[in-house]
Amino acid sequence: MTSFSDYFNIYTYKDPLIFFKVENFDSWAHRDLAVRKDYFLKRFINGLDVGIFQENPIFEPDILHSKDADEKAPTTEGDSIEPTELKLEPTFKDKSILEDWNKEKWKDLCVRMWDAARTHKFCVVQLYNKPPWWRVFTYREIHHIEYDKQDLPTKVHCLWTKSLPLAHKFLLHDENINLIKEDAKELNENGKVNSLGLFINWGVDIDENINSNDLEQVWSLDIQLRYILNDIISNSAKSSGFYWVTYGSGVSDEIQDDIVNAFELCSASKVIGATEQTIAKIEAMYPKNPEFSIEAMDKIMKVFSGATGLPYLFFNGEKDTSGVFEENSSAKAQVNDKKREVFGQLKQYLLKLVEMRWGIVCEDVFPNIAEEESESFDEDIIDKRGTPGSDKTGSEIKKLRLQT
Numbered sequence: 001m002t003s004f005s006d007y008f009n010i011y012t013y014k015d016p017l018i019f020f021k022v023e024n025f026d027s028w029a030h031r032d033l034a035v036r037k038d039y040f041l042k043r044f045i046n047g048l049d050v051g052i053f054q055e056n057p058i059f060e061p062d063i064l065h066s067k068d069a070d071e072k073a074p075t076t077e078g079d080s081i082e083p084t085e086l087k088l089e090p091t092f093k094d095k096s097i098l099e100d101w102n103k104e105k106w107k108d109l110c111v112r113m114w115d116a117a118r119t120h121k122f123c124v125v126q127l128y129n130k131p132p133w134w135r136v137f138t139y140r141e142i143h144h145i146e147y148d149k150q151d152l153p154t155k156v157h158c159l160w161t162k163s164l165p166l167a168h169k170f171l172l173h174d175e176n177i178n179l180i181k182e183d184a185k186e187l188n189e190n191g192k193v194n195s196l197g198l199f200i201n202w203g204v205d206i207d208e209n210i211n212s213n214d215l216e217q218v219w220s221l222d223i224q225l226r227y228i229l230n231d232i233i234s235n236s237a238k239s240s241g242f243y244w245v246t247y248g249s250g251v252s253d254e255i256q257d258d259i260v261n262a263f264e265l266c267s268a269s270k271v272i273g274a275t276e277q278t279i280a281k282i283e284a285m286y287p288k289n290p291e292f293s294i295e296a297m298d299k300i301m302k303v304f305s306g307a308t309g310l311p312y313l314f315f316n317g318e319k320d321t322s323g324v325f326e327e328n329s330s331a332k333a334q335v336n337d338k339k340r341e342v343f344g345q346l347k348q349y350l351l352k353l354v355e356m357r358w359g360i361v362c363e364d365v366f367p368n369i370a371e372e373e374s375e376s377f378d379e380d381i382i383d384k385r386g387t388p389g390s391d392k393t394g395s396e397i398k399k400l401r402l403q404t
Contacts, residue, residue, distance in 0.1 A: 014230065014234070015226065015230045016037065017033070017034060017037055017038060017226060018226060018227065018230055022034055022037075023223050025215070025216065025219045028120055028138075028139035028140070029139075031119050031120060031215060032119065032120075032139070032140065034222070035115070035119050035215075038222060038226060039229075040222050040225055040226075040304065040315055041215065041218075041222055043314070043315055044214075044215075044218070044308050044310070044315075045115055045118050045119060045214070045215070046111070046115055048310070048335075048338065048339065048342060049110075049111045049114040049115055049118070049342070050111055051335070051339060052110075052111075052114070052339045052342065052343050052367050052369075053107045053110045053111050053114075053367075054368075055368035055369075056098075056101070056107065056368060057110075057343075057350070057365050057366060057367055057368055058365065058366045058367075058368050059354070059362045059364075059365045060362055060363045060364045060365070060366075061362065061363070063096065063097050063354070063358075063360055063362065064096060064097065064098045064101060065096055065098070097358050097360070100357075100358070104133040104134065105133070106134075109125070109133075109134050109136070109353075110350065112136045113125055113136050113200065113346065113349070113350075114342065114343075114346060116136050116138045117200050117201075117202040117345075117346060118202060118213075118214040118215070118342070119138075119213075119214070119215060120138045120139055120213075121201070121202045121203065121213045122138065122199070122200060122201050122202060123136050123137060123138045123200050124136070124137040124138070124142065124156050124158075124177060124179075124197050124198065124199055124200065125137075125197065125198045125200060125349075125353060126175075126177050126197045126198075127353070127356060127357055137156065137158050137160075137177070140160070141158045141159065141160040142156055142157070142158055143157045143158060143159045144156070144157040145157075148180075152180075153179050153199045154178075154179050154180050155176060155177065155178055155179060156176070156177040156179065156197060156199070157174075157175075157176050157177075158173075158174070158175045158176075158177060159172070159173070159174055160172075160173050161173070177196075177197035178196055178197060179196060179197050179198070179199050180196070181196065196356065198349060198352060198353060198356065200346060200349045202214065202345060202346070203345070214342075217307055218304060218307045218308055221300060221303060221304045221307060222304065224300055225297065225300055225301065225304060228293050228296055228297045228300065229297060231293045232290065232293050232294060232297060244282070244283045245259060245278065245281055245282055245283075246281040246283070247259075259278065301315060301316060308338075309334075309337075309338050309341070310334065310335060310338055311330075311331035311334050311335065312331075313331045314331070314335055336369050336370075336371075339367055339369055340367055340369065343366075343367040347364075347365050347366075350365055351364075351365055
């Protein structure tokens, strides 16, 4: 039995997200796959979270501060400034937990927790006394959730598998995670469970039918970007087109195979041998007006960046010079503001996890993000030919640039 490709000789590639129609926002599998495979959504979720935890967060009191490290204040040329002593009053026996933090890879835990909560609106974190030290569960692993009379989650039943490399074997794991003390029996038994599990909500409870997911408002825009990008890459940029050969009505399968083989040899030898009639029937097919898709891509990317609260530069990686203003350090400041906003959504859960793991009650925690100095935009409204002085000409130039 032959397929239609035997007659039409189709050679093409399509993005897996488009080929499998990964477009249903209500499907957790679609959300999970899109965040891992789609450039824009991965940049918005994982890329932003990795940037937030590029440096360790700052706790109050500073539990990640090393007592043995030398504290040196910044100095300026020609001045001698005495180093200031950092005074802390920790409630954890005057000891830093930095060694445990690094050994148990809590930065990775934070990124994974923020990724899962922003993608699926909730997740469950379980801590252990031995490797892997922690796990983050969501729709993929959670099989059942038990609730009490007040609709609060009390227990989570998780199932997940692990595939061994180079072997057709799966390891099945089954675990009941307790979320309240009344149901927790013999914690730390055999050194396995470190504490209760922690149920984490992004915004509102997962059962509430409220638009609080970080992806919901940008999902449709991302799908449009996905199709436009596929059109640009596959049709306009990946090749200059293809050749169309018109077969006669009486062509046989053998002749079709000969023509296909001839074209395959042509790609290597640059020479093709065929009848005059066949050569005359070859017609070049190429995409027309690819600029339309490129322009549409640019416009929707700007709408997408506005919907995410991030600058165009964050997704495009290139300054936009089409307008009067160019993106500069103000774009970085906007990214930092977004990082603080995203971090603040779950920071109370991070404080709770630290308390569960080390018994430390911290007052607050902040992302370790460098402050960007605000830039003046005078140079954007001043004539590039020179800096206006106090004369009327300079004032008129400023006035005209502001009006435009």
